[in-house]
Amino acid sequence: xxxxxxxxxxxxxxxxxxxxxxxxxxxxxxxxxxxxxxxxxxxxxxxxxxxxxxxxxxxxxxxxxxxxxxxxxxxxxxxxxxxxxxxxxxxxxxxxxxxxxxxxxxxxxxxxxxxxxxxxxxxxxxxxxxxxxxxxxxxxxxxxxxxxxxxxxxxxxxxxxxxxxxxxxxxxxxxxxxxxxxxxxxxxxxxxxxxxxxxxxxxxxxxxxxxxxxxxxxxxxxxxxxxxxxxxxxxxxxxxxxxxxxxxxxxxxxxxxxxxxxxxxxxxxxxx
Amino acid sequence: xxxxxxxxxxxxxxxxxxxxxxxxxxxxxxxxxxxxxxxxxxxxxxxxxxxxxxxxxxxxxxxxxxxxxxxxxxxxxxxxxxxxxxxxxxxxxxxxxxxxxxxxxxxxxxxxxxxxxxxxxxxxxxxxxxxxxxxxxxxxxxxxxxxxxxxxxxxxxxxxxxxxxxxxxxxxxxxxxxxxxxxxxxxxxxxxxxxxxxxxxxxxxxxxxxxxxxxxxxxxxxxxxxxxxxxxx
Numbered sequence: 249x250x251x252x253x254x255x256x257x258x259x260x261x262x263x264x265x266x267x268x269x270x271x272x273x274x275x276x277x278x279x280x281x282x283x284x285x286x287x288x289x290x291x292x293x294x295x296x297x298x299x300x301x302x303x304x305x306x307x308x309x310x311x312x313x314x315x316x317x318x319x320x321x322x323x324x325x326x327x328x329x330x331x332x333x334x335x336x337x338x339x340x341x342x343x344x345x346x347x348x349x350x351x352x353x354x355x356x357x358x359x360x361x362x363x364x365x366x367x368x369x370x371x372x373x374x375x376x377x378x379x380x381x382x383x384x385x386x387x388x389x390x391x392x393x394x395x396x397x398x399x400x401x402x403x404x405x406x407x408x409x410x411x412x413x414x415x416x417x418x419x420x421x422x423x424x425x426x427x428x429x430x431x432x433x434x435x436x437x438x439x440x441x442x443x444x445x446x447x448x449x450x451x452x453x454x455x456x457x458x459x460x461x462x463x464x465x466x467x468x469x470x471x472x473x474x475x476x477x478x479x480x481x482x483x484x485x486x487x488x489x490x491x492x493x494x495x496x497x498x499x500x501x502x503x504x505x506x507x508x509x510x511x512x513x514x515x516x517x518x519x520x
Numbered sequence: 521x522x523x524x525x526x527x528x529x530x531x532x533x534x535x536x537x538x539x540x541x542x543x544x545x546x547x548x549x550x551x552x553x554x555x556x557x558x559x560x561x562x563x564x565x566x567x568x569x570x571x572x573x574x575x576x577x578x579x580x581x582x583x584x585x586x587x588x589x590x591x592x593x594x595x596x597x598x599x600x601x602x603x604x605x606x607x608x609x610x611x612x613x614x615x616x617x618x619x620x621x622x623x624x625x626x627x628x629x630x631x632x633x634x635x636x637x638x639x640x641x642x643x644x645x646x647x648x649x650x651x652x653x654x655x656x657x658x659x660x661x662x663x664x665x666x667x668x669x670x671x672x673x674x675x676x677x678x679x680x681x682x683x684x685x686x687x688x689x690x691x692x693x694x695x696x697x698x699x700x701x702x703x704x705x706x707x708x709x710x711x712x713x714x715x716x717x718x719x720x721x722x723x724x725x726x727x728x729x730x731x732x733x734x735x736x737x738x739x740x741x742x743x744x745x746x747x748x749x750x751x752x753x
Contacts, residue, residue: 404563407673407692410577414562417577451677458685459676463692478686486693493701500654500709506636508712515718 273315275307277373286377295327295372320367328366338430339366360395385412385422392423402464421448426461436472531748533732537601542727544594545659551587553703555580560696588670595663617647617744619657625650646743651713662702669695 268276282288287295307314329336339345348363350356357363366372369391379387389409393400403409403423412420426444427433435441441457449456460478468476534542558567559580571580605611614620628650631643643649648656672679672691680688715724726732738745 407559410559410562411581414568415559415571415577415580419578449677453677453681455685456677456680459680459688460686463689475686478684478689482686482689482693485690486697489694489697493697496701497704500705503633504709504712507632508717510636510638511718 271315274319275315282373284376285371285374287372287375294330297327320365323367323372325366328372335430338428342428342431343434344432364395381418381422382412382416385420386416388423389413398464398466399462402462402466406461406463408461419448436475438472438474529734530731531734531737532730533726533737534730536730537597539728539730541594541598545591548587548591548594549702549706552584552591553699555584555587556699557703559584560699585674588667592663592667595660617747619648619653621650621653621657625653644742645740646747647741649740651709655710655714658702658705662698666695666698666702669698 307317325336344364347358348365351358351363362368389400389403404413408421411417412422424432425447426441427435428444433440433444435444438454438457442452442454445452445456445459458474458478460475460482463479463482465479465483468479471479555574558571558574559577561567562571562577571577574580574583602613606613612618616622616624624646628643628645631640632650634640635642669691672683672688673695676688714720716722726736737748
């Protein structure tokens with residue numbers, strides 16, 4: 249097997265490891281981690297191909313950029329298609345691919361950052377398989393959240409996120425359960441959103457899609473008009489109720505405190 | 521409404537049903553507060569551990585709904601008792617001895633504020649002081665709004681057909697705010713004003729055994745004491 253021969257060079261803890269970490273290059277693969285990953289049983293060539301055939305050559309140490317070229321952006325992800333045909337095609341019809349095309353045409357990145365391709369979300373060498381839904385949810389939230397931090401924050405404040413990610417509840421929905429894996433659909437359109445809701449809430453009626461999952465005012469501009477008005481109502485009412493409870497508590501806490509002081513005072517005075 | 525027990529120096533202050541309902545509220549309120557705040561503060565490690573101890577997020581959710589149903593059943597039983605009290609016992613719902621707020625409560629509040637600043641004698645309460653009335657109405661009204669907002673989040677599929685969808689979010693905010701209010705009110709105000717005051721510390725027993733001594737009745741509910749003596753004469 250291939251990795252056996254490579255394991256002689258692996259184990260980033262030894263002297264080799266210090267060279268690797270000093271190089272700050274993404275070209276090295278920790279073969280211990282690789283061999284226990286989902287791709288651990290496939291050969292390097294299966295993805296990286298015979299280099300000569302693709303017109304590529306081994307990196308030349310004399311070149312200035314040796315081992316400095318961005319690995320993720322330079323890999324030809326066509327080879328993922330060989331095994332992950334559905335995911336690949338879904339990606340091509342999804343929002344991330346659209347953003348990628350737009351980015352290539354105009355040369356301008358979207359507000360969330362550079363458009364991701366396979367390697368930006370998935371680690372080809374280290375991703376582990378056979379994870380539970382809850383474990384995937386947890387990992388996914390940080391992956392998606394690295395480009396969509398405000399959505400991650402609002403998702404984690406919602407009971408879907410609280411139960412799925414914080415408490416490891418398997419039945420709770422995570423990012424891709426609503427937005428689709430690889431499609432990464434925007435759910436601004438109510439009909440699209442409703443379809444997602446109905447995967448878990450089969451009885452949901454059209455208005456059900458007006459429930460706000462990403463309940464935060466940080467990215468109000470990206471929301472649909474109905475969500476915008478909804479969010480404004482929600483937060484105005486929430487502020488009123490917050491002011492109400494603060495006032496009630498302030499009144500009764502000071503009342504109780506003063507009353508307690510007076511009663512203790514009376515009691516002590518009686519003793520003397 | 522005071523009936524003398526065998527021992528002459530005790531008066532009955534609370535009917536056995538109300539003592540039972542008070543215990544029903546204690547048990548279910550505690551269950552609701554624990555399970556609810558564990559679920560909503562789930563980002564802390566200690567809550568994750570406690571939730572796993574009570575059986576995970578699903579179990580905490582079930583416990584919350586279970587306690588909510590039983591707490592609300594307590595309210596229903598109380599309302600049924602009120603009907604029985606009014607219709608069969610021909611009781612008075614709005615008299616000076618009732619829990620309905622009246623103008624005397626505002627005067628009592630004013631006088632109590634003068635008292636705590638050492639400017640006058642303590643107010644002379646009737647059967648229920650204004651703080652006891654607030655305790656009662658906090659539960660009575662609080663349970664209605666907690667019940668409604670809770671149901672909105674329990675059955676969003678149904679409620680989104682009769683209300684705008686984002687009202688489920690409103691319910692979520694209100695439920696959390698009011699839960700905070702309830703726990704902070706019961707934990708500090710109800711405890712300190714009812715159970716922890718120097719004269720009753722550490723516990724006001726009358727809500728558990730229903731009895732109140734003659735001396736205490738005369739001291740803490742002088743208006744009621746006056747009325748009882750008038751009835752005797």
